[in-house]
Amino acid sequence: MGDIRRRSAVVLGLTAMVIPLTLALGTAPAQAASCTTKAGPYQKQVEKFLGRPVDGKQSSADCKAIRAFQTKHGITPNIGYAGPVTWGVMDLMNKQKAAGKNPNKAGKCPVNKGRIACVDLTRQLSWIQDGKKLVYGPVPVRTGRDGYETRTGLKKVYWRNKNHHSTIYDVPMPYAQFFDGGQAFHSVGVSMWNPPGSHGCVNMTKTDAKKYWSLLRTGDEVYVYGRKPGT
Template structure:
């Protein structure tokens, strides 16, 4: 039987290695000795300035600057939508930054260093600017008041604006008609028989021209155009509008 150890217990002694408080010596010791690392400074987290769902003049400037470096081809709208998020993510990835799609202070400073301050024309050049005063014909009744100058649609009841959304129009070869019309047909799941393209939430007001949600507008923005219809890029807003508008409501398309 194994005799007890000095402390009166049996079994093999447990050896505990205590780290030295002195820096370990490198090869040869002395001046070449390696030093213990000092305290690690806390990691700085970049502050998020704008993120999807935000809106305002800061987002508009962000979009204008992203256009300058060819990461965004849509016009500044002031709304941090999916196209803006995708552009920010691409810009971040190209420069080795975390691809969050949110604009933090590091991303913003990098973008500022690569761009110049946008002028008013750049900030509002592609539509999406605040809607101008409504046309006098829109001030009574239930009206879809569509402004070609600001590229906006106002849904108005009794002279009060219920909602506003960005819209896109037809091209020069197939322009959107101007004038006063009436909604004569609503078609929730409409598909164009002429172009074989989906026209969800269609509110027809003049022949084959309608206000409707556009997948193309949502994907490409103002880089494209319609065949004369008034395109809406915000599906949720268009769905809500479709539910509120009635057959017979007035439509005013104006400059």
């Protein structure tokens, strides 16, 4: 493949660096100095998710549990505040869990294409199926943030590079499998729920990206549908 096409793939498929947002959105720069004593608007939902006593009141133990969750999944500021981003991540996890081993129950990903990689932007899930048979997954993914949405539709894997690296931004993109312009499956080291998202690529854990690499080939189809929350 020519240099121009490869350069385009690098620029368009580059994983977004996490950009801090304001507290109103549930994120802010730098590490938090201490836990907040303020109850958030999603206090009861967050308490229930974490298995805490559901009383809607912020306690020291509540804050520590919320803060640990935020730290693990890259939500900043990690001050233990039950805001919309923290609850949004938890709500998405609940929906992913509900998908179980039948992610295509609604039949939105084609079952007449043979082996195909499906990407559900709404639930931030991906899986590989062969007809109606689930081959691998579903697994959580991290797709394009607002303004850099992962494009929907039927596509094909057209270029694979196991050790891809962006020389422009000096960012590794291991197990890269490009399927639409510069948009690709590839692994990243951040949490799959780390806001705000990629620059269009479908981010995966190293384990899942490696498995996709072993299961997919150039020419295999990819179907992307739905809409990512917040876009």
